[in-house]
Each structure stands twice: as C-alpha cells, then as structure tokens.
Amino acid sequence: MKRRTFLTTASATLTAPFVRSQSKVSLQGAIIGHGEHRYQVDLHWCQAKREQHPVKNCHEMVMDAQKRLIMITDEARNNVLIFDKNGQVLDAWTLKLKSGHGLTLDAREGKEYLWLCDPAGGAVAKTTLTGEVLLKLPHAKDCGAYDAITKYAPTEAAVAPNGDVYVADGYGSQFILHFDAQGHFIRKFGGQSTQAMNPGKFMQAHGVTIDLRGTEPLVLCTERVRNEFHWFTLAGEYVRSVYLPGAFMSRPVIAGDLLLSGVCFGMKPGDYRMWRERGFIIILDQDHRVISAPGGHAPEYDGDQVKLLLQDQPVFRNVHDVCVDDVGDLYGCQWNADQVYPYKLRRI
Numbered sequence: 001m002k003r004r005t006f007l008t009t010a011s012a013t014l015t016a017p018f019v020r021s022q023s024k025v026s027l028q029g030a031i032i033g034h035g036e037h038r039y040q041v042d043l044h045w046c047q048a049k050r051e052q053h054p055v056k057n058c059h060e061m062v063m064d065a066q067k068r069l070i071m072i073t074d075e076a077r078n079n080v081l082i083f084d085k086n087g088q089v090l091d092a093w094t095l096k097l098k099s100g101h102g103l104t105l106d107a108r109e110g111k112e113y114l115w116l117c118d119p120a121g122g123a124v125a126k127t128t129l130t131g132e133v134l135l136k137l138p139h140a141k142d143c144g145a146y147d148a149i150t151k152y153a154p155t156e157a158a159v160a161p162n163g164d165v166y167v168a169d170g171y172g173s174q175f176i177l178h179f180d181a182q183g184h185f186i187r188k189f190g191g192q193s194t195q196a197m198n199p200g201k202f203m204q205a206h207g208v209t210i211d212l213r214g215t216e217p218l219v220l221c222t223e224r225v226r227n228e229f230h231w232f233t234l235a236g237e238y239v240r241s242v243y244l245p246g247a248f249m250s251r252p253v254i255a256g257d258l259l260l261s262g263v264c265f266g267m268k269p270g271d272y273r274m275w276r277e278r279g280f281i282i283i284l285d286q287d288h289r290v291i292s293a294p295g296g297h298a299p300e301y302d303g304d305q306v307k308l309l310l311q312d313q314p315v316f317r318n319v320h321d322v323c324v325d326d327v328g329d330l331y332g333c334q335w336n337a338d339q340v341y342p343y344k345l346r347r348i
Contacts, residue, residue, distance in 0.1 A: 027315045031348065034299070037283050037292035039330060039345035041315055046341035047087040053078055058333035058342055060156075060251065061323035062105040064112050064129060069323060069331060071342065072103035072116060079116070080131065085325060087344070093131035097121060102156035102251075104209075108163070119153035119171040135183055137165065143185035145177050156251055158208045158219070160234055166208050166219050174202035176221060178236060189236030190221070200230065200238035207251025207261075213286060222249045222261060225274075229259070229288075242288045246309040248274060249282070255324040259284040262319030263296070264335060266311045278311045279319040281332065281345075294330070294345060295319075315343070 030041045048055075054075050061071040068090060069083040078092040079100040095116065102117030106126070113134065114127045126135040140152040154177075155170035163181030175188040193201030203225035211220040211231065218239060219232040227247050231239040248265035266278025280295030290299035290306050297312045317337040322330055330345040 027313055030313060030315065032313055032315060032345070033283075033294040034292040037294070038348050039294050040348055042344040042346060043315075045087040045331075045344035046083070048081065048083075048089050048341055050339075053081055053089055053092055055081070055339055055341060057320065057335045057337075058340070059101050059335065060103040060321040061331055061333050061342060062103055062114075063323060063325050064105060065107065067326055069325070070103065070105070070114065070129070071333065072100045074099045074101065080114075082129075085329075091130075095125065095127070095131065095133065097123065102154065102168075102207075104157050104159065106159040108159075115157040115159065115165070117154045117156055117167070119155050122152045122154065122172075124154050124157050124165075124167055137167065137179055137183050138185065140169070140172075140177060145175070145185050145188050146173065155205075156207045158210050160210050160219075161212070161217060164234070166210070168205045168208040168221060170202075170204055170206040170224075174205045176205060176208060176219065176232070176236065187236055189232065189238075190230075196226070199241050200232070202226075202230075206249070209252045209254055211252075211254060211259075213254065213257060220252045220254075220259075222252055224248050224250070224264070242284075244282065244290065244306055244309060247282055250320050253322055253324065255328075257286040258324075259288070260322050260324065260330075262322045262332060263309070263311075264318045264320055266296075267308070269308075269310060276336065277314070277317040279316040279334070280309075280311050281316075281319055281322050281330065282309065 028043045033039045055073040056075045071081045076096050079094040079097050082091040097118040099120035104115040106113040116125050124137040140146040151172040153171035154167045156168045158166045165179045167177040169175050174192040176190045177188045178186045206224040207222040211218045221230045227244050229242045246267045247263045249261040250264050253260040263280050265274045283292040285291050295315045300307045318335045320335040321333040328347045332343045
C-alpha cells in the first residue's frame with residue numbers, strides 16, 4: 001500500500017469508532033523485543049493498593065535523580081503517584097486536575113521540577129516534586145496565542161536548555177506553543193492539518209520533547225495519527241520527519257542515544273484502520289532506525305523505510321508512555337486498559 005493511501009485510510013478512523021480487538025492474555029515472564037533490546041515481562045511489578053491509590057489511566061512516567069518513578073494519572077484523588085523501583089508507593093499527591101495527562105521532568109541548576117498538563121482544564125503547571133505549584137502558564141486564549149473560539153487542550157510540555165517551554169496542544173488545535181521561562185508567550189508553530197501528507201503540520205501533536213543528541217537542540221514532536229516524528233528548530237522552523245507506518249505513537253522519550261515511544265494504537269495485517277488494544281513499544285537508534293519493538297513484530301526495512309509495524313504478543317493494550325530507568329529497564333503506562341498499573345520490562 002502506498003504511503004498516501006495508507007495515511008488517508010488511517011486518518012479516516014479519527015471520525016470512526018474504534019474497534020475492540022483480542023482479549024488480554026497473560027504473558028507474565030515472556031521475553032519480548034529484538035536484538036540487544038530484549039526484555040522479560042513483569043505484569044505484577046506495581047504494588048499499589050487500589051483502595052488507597054486508585055488510577056483511571058496511567059498516562060506518563062519519569063524517573064528523578066533519587067531513582068524514584070513519578071507517574072501522572074487522571075484520577076483526581078491522586079494525580080501523581082511516586083514509586084520505588086520495586087513498585088512500592090512512596091508518595092502520592094494531587095492538584096485535582098480534571099485530566100492529568102502530560103508529565104515532564106525539568107532538571108536544572110541542581111534542582112528538579114515537574115511540568116503537568118491537563119487537557120480538559122487547558123492547564124499547564126510547573127511544580128516541585130512534592131506538588132507545590134511554582135508557575136502556571138497562561139491559557140492560550142489569555143496570552144494572544146488563540147482567539148476566543150479556538151480549542152486549547154494541552155497534552156505535554158518540554159523545556160529547552162535556556163528554560164523556554166514548548167507545549168503540545170495535542171487534543172486541541174495542534175499547535176506547539178512556545179513560552180519563555182517566566183511564562184510569557186513567544187510564538188506558535190505547527191497547526192492543524194487535514195491532509196494525509198503535510199510535513200510540519202499535525203493531525204495530532206500528541207507529545208513533545210527536546211532532542212539534545214545532535215549539534216543543536218531541536219524540538220521533537222509526535223504526529224500520532226500520521227505515524228510520524230517531526231523535528232523543529234527552537235524557533236519553530238520545520239527540519240525533518242521520520243515515518244513509522246502502523247505506529248500510532250504517544251510521546252517521544254530520549255534515553256542516551258535512543259528514541260523510544262509507546263504505541264497506543266496499532267493495526268492488523270491487511271487492515272489499515274486504527275485499532276485499540278494493539279499497542280507495543282518502539283526503540284530507535286541515533287539514525288532513526290527502529291531496532292526493537294517490544295510487544296511487536298521484529299522491524300524490517302525496505303531500504304531506508306521501515307515496513308508496517310504491528311503488534312506480535314498482546315502484552316499491552318494501549319501504551320500511552322514508556323519510561324526508561326537508570327539500568328535500562330522499561331515501564332509501560334497504559335490508557336483505557338481496565339485501570340491497570342504500569343508493567344515493568346526487565347532488560348536481559
């Protein structure tokens with residue numbers, strides 16, 4: 001199938017109902033992944049007690065300098081849960097966000113901060129690791145970024161080396177909003193696309209990070225519906241894209257030289273619709289080639305283009321984020337998966 005036809009077919013599912021796929025099968029202890037990036041599945045890593053620390057969707061997770069795993073949920077009773085590497089809950093707090101979604105760790109000058117995004121409330125906040133709010137970014141309608149009727153639903157924030165903040169409006173109008181470190185609006189770039197192929201524009205700008213692996217920092221965004229990563233300069237100028245057919249990715253995660261992402265939705269062989277419960281994880285090297293797909297089929301290439309990526313083993317339903325710890329183990333957070341806690345993938 002040609003790329004344009006594939007993308008047109010896939011994007012059409014935005015207005016069609018998702019199709020529920022196969023039932024969950026327990027794969028405790030299974031070995032997944034490829035090459036040097038293979039993992040043993042631990043479905044029972046999390047030791048949280050549901051009556052004390054309930055979750056709805058486990059949206060994103062980061063690791064701090066104390067090697068604690070910090071996770072955001074859309075459960076208002078505990079927007080944030082903090083675990084040790086054995087899965088024990090160390091702390092929990094809430095800002096009573098309507099839909100806790102994006103969570104970014106900002107380390108600078110020997111201190112660490114969190115950036116939380118709430119698409120339902122149109123809110124982006126900087127906090128301490130204990131939940132003290134230090135800064136709230138203005139709503140897009142209040143800082144001149146949007147007019148009064150343009151939808152704003154921020155899904156994630158990223159922080160550049162100079163402290164500037166980039167916010168992905170992934171559930172709103174598909175712009176990346178650029179603020180300075182004090183929260184003053186500078187510019188926006190990207191924006192809504194209705195075309196299957198439109199580099200630098202988005203059908204869903206779901207996630208954003210700062211890519212420091214090259215000669216200059218770049219803003220790296222996921223275009224989930226078109227199965228693409230997009231890179232921009234810090235001034236918002238489009239640089240390049242990488243196309244990964246079949247991978248409806250969540251946010252980009254940089255770990256050393258690697259780029260990872262949770263695949264929230266997938267496809268079936270010969271069926272180019274977006275399917276729930278077809279999630280897996282992708283791992284790319286510094287040349288942007290997929291070198292492992294834990295939970296998916298082994299990646300294959302036709303020249304420089306990876307072939308259709310598909311789920312292999314149904315370890316995950318819908319992977320909303322992947323976190324990498326200090327020894328290379330992975331943690332998979334899921335959306336719409338019966339309120340399941342994160343799974344751990346132990347590198348072998």
